[in-house]
Amino acid sequence: MAGSSHGHTPAAWTGVTIAFIGFLISGAFTVLAEPLGFVAGLVVVALGGVVGLAMRAAGMGKQKPPTTPEAPAQS
Template sequence: MSGSSHGHTPAAWTGVTIAFIGFCISGAFTVMAKPVGFWAGLGVVVIGGIVGMAMSAAGLGKPKRKPHTVQPGSQA
């Protein structure tokens, strides 16, 4: 696993950081028994996912690999 670059992109770091903050918010409001704050924290988690996907679509994520094609006349 350490050989792959899974999660080592600005999009991944930003999305996970925002989601982590959302989980912390939800956890704190759970302890304080405030449902509105809990749901607001979960909203922040969703925003983290959206931000991560948007940054990935903008080119800040892992580049997509092109499928390997065999050239005509070559041996596979």
């Protein structure tokens, strides 16, 4: 798995870090029984996904391998 470079990009690290912080926020406010803080943490989790996708779209995600052109059909 380590050879596939799965998730070893700035987009992946940033998105997961933001989502993790959101989970921490939601967990803390769950213990404190504060629904508004819990929902705010869920918003941060969703924001992590949006930031990760935006960074991938900006070229900071895993690059797709170049495609090889198909050989012309012989008749």
